Amino acid sequence: EKGGYEHFMLKEIHEQPRSIKDCFRGRLNVDEGWVKLGGIKDYETKLANAKRIIMIACGTSWHAALVGEYLFEDLTRIPVEVEYASEFRYRNPIINEDDIVIAISQSGETADTMAALNLAKSKGATILGICNVVGSSISRITDAGSYTHAGPEIGVASTKAFTAQVTVLTLMALAIARKKGTLDDSRFRRIITELELIPNKVAKILEKAPKIEEIAAVYKDATNALYLGRGNSFPVALEGALKLKEISYIHAEGYPAAEMKHGPIALIDEEMPVFVIATKGPSYEKVVSNIQEVKARKGKIIAVITEGDTQVKAIADHYIEIPDTDENLTPLLTTIPFQLISYYVAVMRGANVDQPRNLAKSVTVE
Ligand code: M6R
Numbered sequence: 630e631k632g633g634y635e636h637f638m639l640k641e642i643h644e645q646p647r648s649i650k651d652c653f654r655g656r657l658n659v660d661e662g663w664v665k666l667g668g669i670k671d672y673e674t675k676l677a678n679a680k681r682i683i684m685i686a687c688g689t690s691w692h693a694a695l696v697g698e699y700l701f702e703d704l705t706r707i708p709v710e711v712e713y714a715s716e717f718r719y720r721n722p723i724i725n726e727d728d729i730v731i732a733i734s735q736s737g738e739t740a741d742t743m744a745a746l747n748l749a750k751s752k753g754a755t756i757l758g759i760c761n762v763v764g765s766s767i768s769r770i771t772d773a774g775s776y777t778h779a780g781p782e783i784g785v786a787s788t789k790a791f792t793a794q795v796t797v798l799t800l801m802a803l804a805i806a807r808k809k810g811t812l813d814d815s816r817f818r819r820i821i822t823e824l825e826l827i828p829n830k831v832a833k834i835l836e837k838a839p840k841i842e843e844i845a846a847v848y849k850d851a852t853n854a855l856y857l858g859r860g861n862s863f864p865v866a867l868e869g870a871l872k873l874k875e876i877s878y879i880h881a882e883g884y885p886a887a888e889m890k891h892g893p894i895a896l897i898d899e900e901m902p903v904f905v906i907a908t909k910g911p912s913y914e915k916v917v918s919n920i921q922e923v924k925a926r927k928g929k930i931i932a933v934i935t936e937g938d939t940q941v942k943a944i945a946d947h948y949i950e951i952p953d954t955d956e957n958l959t960p961l962l963t964t965i966p967f968q969l970i971s972y973y974v975a976v977m978r979g980a981n982v983d984q985p986r987n988l989a990k991s992v993t994v995e
Contacts, residue, residue: 636982638784638876642968643835646828648779648789649961652796659825662818664803668775672729675755676801677808679729682707683722683754685714685745686733687992689787689871693794694733695864696960700798703957704806714745715995726753733798734758735782735790736991737765744995746770759797761790775801784983785990786876788968791868792831792961799824799958823955827962830952834965837949841966844931844947845973848902851879855893855928856967857886858906859916865960869904869967876975876985886912886919897928904970905945906963909935910956920944931970933963 634640657664669676676682682701684694691713698709712722714732718741724730730749734742737760746767750756758767758774761782768774777793803820806812812820848854854873858866867883874881884893886905897903903923907916917940920930924944932945935953942948949966975982 635976636784636972638786638788638972638982641782641784641789642965642972644780645789645792645965646832646835648793649796649831650828651778651780652793653800653824654778656800657821657824659818659821662821664800664807664821666775666797666800666804669757669773669801672755672757672773673804673808676729676805677705679707679727681728682709683717683724683728683730683749684709684711684733685717685730685742685749687714687739687741689791689868690733690735690742690794692864692868692871693791693798695867696795696861697733697798697802699861700802700957701805704802704812705809706811707805712745714739714741718745718748722748724749724752724754728754729757730754731757731759732767732771733794734765734767735761735777735787735794737762737767738991738993739767740993740995743767743770759794761793783990785985785988786872786971786982791964795960796824820955820957823958827954827958830954830962831965834951834962837966838969841949841969842973844949845970845977847947848929848931849974849977851900851902853896853901854879854881855889855896855901855903856881856883857889857903857916857919858883858963859886859912860910861957861960862906862908862963865906865963865967866904868964869971872967872971873974875988876971876982877978877980878986879974886916889919890922894922894926897923897926899927899929901928902931903928904931904967905933907932907934907938907941908951908959908963909938909953910959917941933966
């Protein structure tokens with residue numbers, strides 16, 4: 630049932646070109662120029678008029694929510710707050726009846742997320758869900774929602790569920806932005822055209838698995854690792870670090886690249902691998918400076934760069950090239966090399982990739 634792969638995680642990583650396509654199938658038409666999410670159709674106006682959206686989730690789903698925050702704020706201009714479900718709940722949160730709370734959960738069974746949703750519901754907020762498991766508890770208690778359609782995810786480390794969550798959040802943001810009129814026609818068309826190309830671009834990155842495996846071999850004995858990114862690459866850095874932690878048991882931290890100089894830079898020496906997302910975009914030059922700061926302290930740079938890049942290529946110890954895409958969609962691509970790095974490192978260390986110690990696929994205790 631692993632489809633010829635050694636582990637479910639590797640199978641699920643490789644399924645992403647298909648799972649992303651399944652996620653937007655019937656929801657996106659580039660020729661006719663529309664995006665629609667049947668599940669939330671009745672709430673589109675409410676969403677477009679919302680003064681605030683609160684996203685609640687845990688773990689990887691929380692990282693997807695952070696990507697969602699960038700998407701929603703940029704495309705719809707609605708303020709978004711992203712909360713850990715567990716923290717939201719115990720803080721006596723301010724929730725109004727015109728707030729919309731979106732819960733993101735692969736399993737749809739996470740106890741903290743359920744409890745936070747119940748609280749939001751009791752305060753009169755509209756609650757929506759983005760779940761993978763059809764008929765799950767969260768999908769049942771929410772007013773409406775959209776499934777991610779990634780198919781069953783068996784590996785405890787979430788991979789294809791994450792990219793599907795980000796895809797649904799992209800579609801949602803696009804649909805609301807159109808309704809609200811915050812996204813002009815040409816930009817809308819550009820983004821949906823690029824979105825449709827994402828599965829093929831993910832497939833192109835997956836072809837680089839042998840090169841990524843070689844990089845993993847170099848750093849498999851590291852005891853620490855740092856992941857850096859700016860803007861919507863910051864949540865991808867967090868996700869990269871979580872993935873490495875949970876399956877290889879190497880201590881890793883994700884940081885906004887510019888925050889490095891406020892503390893973590895003290896950790897950098899010749900033993901420290903620093904994974905940096907340095908794709909083309911508004912903060913490219915700033916990230917190049919951050920890379921130079923790491924190199925000046927003899928840290929090792931493993932950079933994810935856009936095809937055709939020369940500047941970072943010349944200074945990085947290792948680089949992984951990914952195809953160019955719309956800025957809003959880069960997380961769907963930049964996350965792939967990090968999934969593979971974690972996978973190979975964990976395998977080389979002899980760890981139980983699909984069932985890491987102390988972890989369960991769905992966390993049903995609060
Ligand atoms: O099923 P959920 O998306 O609600 O699960 C949330 C987290 O428990 C989950 O993402 C966890 O962090 C994964 N093991 C990450 O790979």
